[in-house]
Amino acid sequence: MKNGVGVRALRSFAVGIALFCAIGAGAGSAWAGGQKEERLSDAVRLALAAQIADPSPPKPHFRSPQHLIGYLMWLATESARLRARMPNFVVREAFLQTVWYEAHRAGLEPALVLGLIQVESGFKKYAISSAGAMGLMQVMPFWTRQIGDGDVERLLNMQINLRYGCVILRHYLDEEHGDLFMALGRYNGSRGQAAYPDAVLAARKSWMVGNGGTLFASNNHSGR
Template identity: 60%
Template sequence: MQRRAGLQALLAAAGLLLLPSRARAGSQIEEPLADSVRTALSAAIANTAPPVPEFTDTETRLAYLRWLGAMSDRLKGKKPDWPDRRDFLQTVWYESRRAGLDTALVLGLIQVESNFRRFAISRVGARGYMQVMPFWLRLIGDGDGDAGRLFRMQTNLRFGCVILRHYLDRERGDLYLALGRYNGSRGKPHYPNAVLAAQRKWLYSDAPAAR
């Protein structure tokens, strides 16, 4: 009897390990988009070129590599595999710069939203690193509404950065309100304060420039 109970407990634990990691963050709220905004966001999502940084000179490339090394050390506890860590950081750097966002801010947001878990799912269905709601696939995607696509690293980071840029533009540069809108808690302090606090962990003084 004890052996059966022990086996059941083991199987239950194994089953829990197979479930996607839950995220505690909130979610974006679906809102009507003007046609011009929808078109612009769709265009921003559409280019799926590989996230390979390009540099104007050797010094900026070396600055990027120094940043990559520093961030890699900080992220090692969350992503122990070096190739996985390198690809993730390269993609975050590329997508944040492409959207005109501070890379440290995006890393802070990811820390708060999913704690760097690729397969995180919130209680309301937001998915992946940046906890993107599936309705965005319908609003500004290519027509493929498969929510599983949001677990793809570049897809998730591309959507998350474009959405945050959209909210920042909508709030006329007010980061506090834009972060609240991203989380579905506009005007409440907890989420923006958490992201801005997490951002400090990822700040780097020798930030590289790229084209």
């Protein structure tokens, strides 16, 4: 057995065990919706694929001391709120840092991303919906084929899942000309129905920090 094949086989086995344990513990339950696979133009597909493939690590960059202070205030506040759901400090801080980075990179509010995660997966990394959506942001596996490398298992990686989820939500926002209600419905596969967008927007309020949750938002999609 070649080393590459052996590593992949071991990883698949480990992921399978993790999924079995997560579902057995009740972590597999998630919102029942699922994003609908749509045909993407070549230009859109290539643009989204480039965003997914960007190797930049999830390290926030700060434009000014005030921006850094804002981030630290946000981190402390959200970490305290999240402690009951993620007791491990290291895991919690890494998660929040990645949420901040990926949200700002995609031009989204961190509060919106946290609200979506709360509704979609309840902050369960290995959650799987009845529609097959996976991970924290409940990404449908077909996205790995359309704009990724086809490796569905990677959707259970925290950073990769958040990258996909934020890029997809940004795409839907652009497609819906900034209409958040419609974009959220499209993300869930229930476009035009109120239940899911209302749930996410209600959860979003509980994660807001500062001026309506947008005090520290960047003016571009780079997070820088």
